[in-house]
Amino acid sequence: xxxxxxxxxxxxxxxxxxxxxxxxxxxxxxxxxLFGGVVAFVVYGLLASLAWVRLGAIxxxxxxxxxxxxxxxVLLVGAxxxxxxxxxxxxxxxxxxxxxxxxxxxxxxxxxIALAVLALPEGRPGLGPEVARNLEAxxxxxxxxxxxxxxxxxxxxxxxxxxxxxxxxxxxxxLERDWxxxxxxxxxxxxxxxxxxxxxLVPSIGIVVGIYVVHAGAYAPGGAFQGGTILxxxxxxxxxxxxxxxxAVSRLxxxxxxxxxxxxxxxxxxxxxxGGTFLAFPEAVAGTLVLVVETALTVSIAATLALLVLGPxxxxxxxxxx
Amino acid sequence: MSPDLAPHATIYALVGAALVxxxxxxxxxxxxxxxxxxxxxxxxxxxxxxxxxxxxxPLGPDPVPQALIITGIxxxxxxxxxxxxxxxxxxxxxxxxxxxxxxPPPEGGAAGRPEAS
Amino acid sequence: xxxxxxxxxxxxxxAVALPLAGALAALVMGRRAGDLFFVTGPAMALVAAxxxxxxxxxxxxxxxxxxxxxxxxxxxVTDGLAATFxxxxxxxxxxxxAFARGGLVARLRETRRGYAFVALAHLAWGALNAVFLxxxxxxxxxxxxxxxxxxxxxxALEGKAETLAAAIRYAFFALTGSLLYLSGAILLYAATGTLxxxxxxxxAPEGATxxxxxxxxTAGLCAKTALFPLHAWLPPAHAGAPAPASAILSGLxxxxxxxxxxxxxxxxxxxxxxxxxxxxxxxxxxxxxxxGSVLALRQxxxxxxxxxxxxxxxxxxxxxxxxxxxxxxxxPWAAGAWSGAMLHGVSHALAKAALFLAAxxxxxxxxxxxxxxxxxxxxxxxxxAFAIGLSAVTLMGLPPSGGFIAKYLLxxxxxxxxxxxxxxxxxxxGVLSALYLFPVLGRLFAKGxxxxxxxxxxxxxxxxxxxxxxxxxxxxAGLAIAxxxxxxxxxxLLAIGRPGAAMEGLE
Numbered sequence: 001x002x003x004x005x006x007x008x009x010x011x012x013x014x015x016x017x018x019x020x021x022x023x024x025x026x027x028x029x030x031x032x033x034l035f036g037g038v039v040a041f042v043v044y045g046l047l048a049s050l051a052w053v054r055l056g057a058i059x060x061x062x063x064x065x066x067x068x069x070x071x072x073x074v075l076l077v078g079a080x081x082x083x084x085x086x087x088x089x090x091x092x093x094x095x096x097x098x099x100x101x102x103x104x105x106x107x108x109x110x111x112x113i114a115l116a117v118l119a120l121p122e123g124r125p126g127l128g129p130e131v132a133r134n135l136e137a138x139x140x141x142x143x144x145x146x147x148x149x150x151x152x153x154x155x156x157x158x159x160x161x162x163x164x165x166x167x168x169x170x171x172x173x174x175l176e177r178d179w180x181x182x183x184x185x186x187x188x189x190x191x192x193x194x195x196x197x198x199x200x201l202v203p204s205i206g207i208v209v210g211i212y213v214v215h216a217g218a219y220a221p222g223g224a225f226q227g228g229t230i231l232x233x234x235x236x237x238x239x240x241x242x243x244x245x246x247x248a249v250s251r252l253x254x255x256x257x258x259x260x261x262x263x264x265x266x267x268x269x270x271x272x273x274x275g276g277t278f279l280a281f282p283e284a285v286a287g288t289l290v291l292v293v294e295t296a297l298t299v300s301i302a303a304t305l306a307l308l309v310l311g312p313x314x315x316x317x318x319x320x321x322x
Numbered sequence: 323m324s325p326d327l328a329p330h331a332t333i334y335a336l337v338g339a340a341l342v343x344x345x346x347x348x349x350x351x352x353x354x355x356x357x358x359x360x361x362x363x364x365x366x367x368x369x370x371x372x373x374x375x376x377x378x379x380p381l382g383p384d385p386v387p388q389a390l391i392i393t394g395i396x397x398x399x400x401x402x403x404x405x406x407x408x409x410x411x412x413x414x415x416x417x418x419x420x421x422x423x424x425x426p427p428p429e430g431g432a433a434g435r436p437e438a439s
Numbered sequence: 440x441x442x443x444x445x446x447x448x449x450x451x452x453x454a455v456a457l458p459l460a461g462a463l464a465a466l467v468m469g470r471r472a473g474d475l476f477f478v479t480g481p482a483m484a485l486v487a488a489x490x491x492x493x494x495x496x497x498x499x500x501x502x503x504x505x506x507x508x509x510x511x512x513x514x515x516v517t518d519g520l521a522a523t524f525x526x527x528x529x530x531x532x533x534x535x536x537a538f539a540r541g542g543l544v545a546r547l548r549e550t551r552r553g554y555a556f557v558a559l560a561h562l563a564w565g566a567l568n569a570v571f572l573x574x575x576x577x578x579x580x581x582x583x584x585x586x587x588x589x590x591x592x593x594x595a596l597e598g599k600a601e602t603l604a605a606a607i608r609y610a611f612f613a614l615t616g617s618l619l620y621l622s623g624a625i626l627l628y629a630a631t632g633t634l635x636x637x638x639x640x641x642x643a644p645e646g647a648t649x650x651x652x653x654x655x656x657t658a659g660l661c662a663k664t665a666l667f668p669l670h671a672w673l674p675p676a677h678a679g680a681p682a683p684a685s686a687i688l689s690g691l692x693x694x695x696x697x698x699x700x701x702x703x704x705x706x707x708x709x710x711x712x713x714x715x716x717x718x719x720x721x722x723x724x725x726x727x728x729x730x731g732s733v734l735a736l737r738q739x740x741x742x743x744x745x746x747x748x749x750x751x752x753x754x755x756x757x758x759x760x761x762x763x764x765x766x767x768x769x770x771p772w773a774a775g776a777w778s779g780a781m782l783h784g785v786s787h788a789l790a791k792a793a794l795f796l797a798a799x800x801x802x803x804x805x806x807x808x809x810x811x812x813x814x815x816x817x818x819x820x821x822x823x824a825f826a827i828g829l830s831a832v833t834l835m836g837l838p839p840s841g842g843f844i845a846k847y848l849l850x851x852x853x854x855x856x857x858x859x860x861x862x863x864x865x866x867x868x869g870v871l872s873a874l875y876l877f878p879v880l881g882r883l884f885a886k887g888x889x890x891x892x893x894x895x896x897x898x899x900x901x902x903x904x905x906x907x908x909x910x911x912x913x914x915x916a917g918l919a920i921a922x923x924x925x926x927x928x929x930x931x932l933l934a935i936g937r938p939g940a941a942m943e944g945l946e
Contacts, residue, residue: 014330018337025341025364029348034357041360048367051334055374056383063392064367067399072363075399079356079406088413091353091420102351109619109655110343113369116626116651117335117376126377126384126632130511147389154504154513158569158581159393161459164466165562165585166400169592170407172555176598179551225392250469250549259463266456266463272505273452276444278515279505308403312411342622349615355607362614369622376629387628390577394621397584404588405610408595412603421604 014054021047034090038076045069058221059144062213066229067305074236075309139286141219148223149290150281157269157279160262160297163304167258171249174312180250181317183310184239206234214298218287224261224294228301235306246310248317254303261300265293328378335375341368353420355409359402366398447493447517448502453486454525454568458532462561465554472557473544476536479561484533487526491932494522499936501574501637509575509635516574516636518936520781523929524571524698527785530918531690531792532564535683538796538911542803543681552596556684559596563589563687570695576624576634576707579699580617583663587613590692593684594676605675612662612672616696619659623652627707639707640938649711656703657720663696665753666720667727674734674746682799685742689749690792694784697756701780704764705938712765720764724757725864732871741798741808744875745791748834751868752787755849756780758861762852768939772855777937778930779848785929786841786919790833793915797826800909806900813882819899822909824883829916831876833923836869841922848930 024047027040045068052061094102131143131151138146148156174181210230217223238244247254268289272280281289345368348361370391377387413419461479465472494500499518503509536557540546544553566586573579591613595606628634630648665673677689704712731751738744761767762776800823801816802808817824833842846865853862922929934940 011329011333014333018333021337022340022344025344025368028360028364029344029352029357034354037357037360041363044364045367048371051337051371052374054330055334055371055378057374057388057391060370060374060388060391060395063395064370067395068363068367072399072402075403075406076356076359079410082410083356083413083419086414086417088417088419091418094351094353099351102347105350106343106347109346109622110339112651112655113342113372113622113626114336114339116648117339117372117629118332119647120376120629121646121648124629124632127386127510128382128384131385134507134511143385144388144392147385148392150505151507151511152386152389152513152578155390155393155578155581158566158578158585159396161462161562161565162397162400162581162585162588164462165559165588165592166404168466168555168558168562169404169588169595172551172559172592172596173407173411173598173603174551176551179554180549223392225396252467255467255469259467262459263463266460269452270456270460273449273456274444276448277504277506278448278452278456278502281505305399308400312407346615349611355611358611362611362618365615365618369618369625372622373625373629376625387625393577393581397581400588401584401610401614404591405607405614408591408603408607408610411598412600412607415600415603421607 017047017051017054021051035077035080038073038080041076042069042073045073059142059223059226062221062226063229066226066233070233071229071305071309078309078311137283137286139281139283139288139290142217142221142223144221145217145223145290149293150286153265153279153281153293157262157265160265160300163301163308164258164262167304167308170308170312172312174314178313178316180248181313182248182315183246183307183313202234202237206230206237210234210302214294217294218290224297224301228298229305231298231302232305232309235302236309239306239310249307249313250317254307257303258300258307261293261297264296268293331375331378335372338368338371338375341365341371344368355405355419355421359405363398363402366394370394445493445497445500445502446489447497447500448515450486450490450493451502451515451517451521451572454483454490454572455565457482457486458561458564458568462558462565465558465561469549469554470547473540473546473553475557475561476533476540479564480529480533480536483529483564487522487529490517490525491522493517494519494935495932509638510633513578514574514635514637515572516936517572519932519934520698520701520936521571523781523785523933524694525568527788528564528567528571528691530915531686531788532560534792534796534911534915535686536560538686538799538908539681539683542908543683551598552681555592555596556681559589559592560683560687563593563692567691567695571698574636576627576636576639578634580621580624583620583696583699584617586692586695587617587663590688593688594680596681596684597679599679601675602679605672605679609672609676612669616659616662619655619662621659623654623656623659626652626655636702636707640709643710644708645711649708653703653708653711657700660696660700660703661723664693664700665750666723666757667730667750667754668723670727670731670750673750674743677746677749677795678740678742682796682802685746685795685799686792689746689795690788693749693753694788697753697784701759704760705768709765709768709938717761717764717767720757721761721861724754724760725861727751727754727757728864728868729871732868732875735875736871738875739810741801741810741813741879742795744810744879745794745798748872748875749791751872752783752791752834755783755846755865755868758849758853758865761858761861762849762856763939767856770856772852773939774934774937775848775855776852778933779845779852781933782841782848782922782926782929783845786833786845786922789915789919789922790830790842793826793912793919794830794834796912796915797823797830800904800912803901804899804903810879810882813879814885816882817884819903820909822906822913823904826909826912826916827883828880829913829920831880833916833919835872835876839923840920841926842919844923844926844930
């Protein structure tokens with residue numbers, strides 16, 4: 001990253017990447033065809049993760065590629081396909097006046113933010129030095145993981161529960177008769193097809209990579225969210241190839257897996273609160289505690305993300321009603 | 323030019339601001355819920371790029387914005403998944419992808435004038 | 440990290456952790472989750488009592504989560520404002536969950552609506568307390584998002600086309616609002632290196648960046664609070680949900696983004712608030728009072744009337760800004776305006792939740808909620824009719840209710856500040872609310888079927904509700920009235936840690 005920064009070639013690259021980001025975003029937002037827009041959005045997401053590499057934020061680059069482009073892309077492509085299958089009528093376009101007003105508002109907000117960025121005062125240290133000073137107390141070496149799990153672990157605790165709130169809402173968008181059943185539509189993959197072969201190969205590699213990314217997060221870029229996403233993606237691939245049947249949402253092991261990470265995090269917080277400090281990671285055992293929390297979170301994040309993509313229960317469970 | 327931002331950080335901050343505008347336009351001006359979701363995600367992503375670029379001080383990248391951005395990406399995905407499911411159920415029930423201009427009150431009552439939404 | 444155990448600090452942590460733990464339990468338990476409130480209700484009542492007592496005795500405090508003080512870490516704020524709203528939330532949430540048990544939440548099997556309601560209500564509960572207690576702008580973003588997603592789920596609960604449309608519309612408003620809020624928080628961090636509200640207040644940032652940040656955050660929070668003219672999403676969303684969900688959505692959810700707005704302009708950026716802020720937000724609030732009331736007048740269905748009334752009642756909250764916002768917070772009348780606005784938030788939460796629960800009982804009994812068809816219902820359901828009456832007294836601001844004290848405090852502040860116009864708006868709003876509420880009361884307590892046109896609609900299609908369920912909205916409405924009798928106490932609590940207060944307050 002440091003090689004190109006400041007050099008003319010580096011700046012040319014940044015300008016070109018910036019132009020591509022704007023072009024793909026424009027295609028995604030304003031293009032005529034919805035599917036084309038979603039594809040442009042996925043390309044946009046991959047380019048954005050490249051921008052994060054240029055900005056020296058590898059952890060964010062991983063998250064943007066895996067969640068921002070990858071999972072969101074799968075979700076939206078699936079939704080477009082589902083709407084096409086039921087033949088949903090496309091809405092009429094917004095009236096020109098409405099479009100003009102929206103454009104005016106959008107330009108106003110974008111201009112204000114640009115102005116505010118350019119007017120930033122000088123000598124802003126940020127919290128980098130503060131993080132470095134306290135890094136040892138966090139028990140991890142990767143400063144981003146230290147902020148996520150230890151210094152601002154409270155944010156991450158709530159965020160892990162945000163995922164569950166979305167999942168409850170997704171499940172509730174089902175028919176009463178399908179409640180407790182299997183999420184998503186039945187997949188019909190040809191046993192010998194490319195997809196099935198690919199899906200058989202990838203999981204073994206993907207699971208290893210996913211677990212590695214979680215544990216690398218302690219000292220190198222990575223962590224529970226990125227690792228959990230990779231595990232979820234592997235599972236989704238296998239599910240889409242028809243290799244595994246998604247579990248019924250009423251099954252206890254599924255629900256325990258969803259609640260495990262937030263429960264461990266919350267439990268740690270309450271134990272700390274009883275000892276005088278909410279969400280404390282006592283320095284002597286901080287490293288171990290971070291590992292425990294991250295492992296539990298990875299399980300829940302992987303399960304939640306996969307189920308969010310699979311969608312509401314849509315088929316009765318083969319085992320009958322709960 | 324802000325004297326404090328490295329040149330490439332300034333480029334990305336301004337690109338990010340423009341992306342916020344593009345995303346917001348899609349969110350407000352388009353009618354298809356999935357298209358509005360694409361706008362929502364681009365607006366969020368542009369905002370995060372502004373944040374990351376503004377966090378590129380003279381001392382290199384600031385880890386705090388990076389952690390907050392990862393949180394923001396996960397939150398945006400959660401919201402996207404929820405609205406996708408609601409939009410799918412709505413389309414399955416009504417056969418229409420887009421919402422009506424103004425939600426009519428379920429029965430009888432006089433609703434307000436159509437508001438910009 | 441071996442401080443002595445501080446009860447207020449422990450209570451603050453548990454106020455967030457317990458409802459979230461309840462949500463996780465609901466997620467796993469399923470069928471038995473309806474009974475969960477027997478645990479979370481009393482436990483949270485204890486937690487709220489401990490928080491109120493701790494704040495009353497120990498004064499306002501900031502608690503460093505994880506032991507890392509801001510700017511690196513996140514601070515929880517225990518002050519009168521937080522304690523008051525945490526306590527209010529217990530009353531409304533416990534009532535909604537109790538009301539749902541055996542109704543929306545079936546006892547014998549896990550249903551889609553029942554499962555989702557118990558989990559989402561607990562998630563919203565934890566999120567609300569997280570918002571009320573947070574002293575960090577980004578943490579507030581995450582907590583507000585948790586609240587929004589839970590609230591969207593509650594709006595969509597019925598699963599009909601129109602409620603799904605209302606939920607999707609609400610979602611786009613709420614999420615756009617969140618991103619606008621977040622963009623302001625990001626700019627403030629970039630400018631100052633902190634997200635902590637108290638540190639921002641001490642840092643007193645100025646210049647274009649602060650102005651843009653404040654404007655974006657305000658716009659976003661207004662959309663989330665449904666302040667006029669960003670209110671269009673609210674009536675279908677609140678009126679289309681099942682009664683206990685409506686009670687939470689209308690009584691509590693808009694208060695969260697309002698509290699953030701109050702903390703933003705009175706605590707984080709008091710000096711950046713130019714002279715235009717107060718008149719602008721107050722003007723929108725005044726427009727909301729008038730416009731919401733006029734639309735409420737035109738409604739023919741009880742639930743929609745109650746929902747439009749929320750738009751009007753939200754407007755009163757925003758009179759805080761012209762009376763006590765920015766530099767005005769040190770004026771002698773600011774304490775009254777602060778307590779008045781917040782007390783209005785509390786009494787509206789109780790009365791509005793009571794009204795929606797009562798409207799749910801009416802709907803279950805009659806099979807419809809057309810106001811024209813309510814004639815004489817007071818004879819069959821006296822407790823429900825009485826609950827609607829008491830709630831109406833609070834919403835109209837008649838003595839001796841909590842709503843009266845709140846509007847009285849605002850009125851006194853308006854006249855003391857010399858800004859008579861706000862006082863006139865307050866009085867006009869009271870008259871308008873009487874105009875839209877009296878017809879409802881008139882129907883309910885009508886002697887006989889004097890107007891023949893109602894007769895066919897009076898046939899009940901459902902059984903009478905149990906006494907226990909009828910008692911729930913009555914208790915809530917009674918609390919809103921009791922707030923007026925015991926107003927000195929919440930007023931004093933709200934003054935603890937009030938921004939701009941010179942140590943002990945000026946009351």
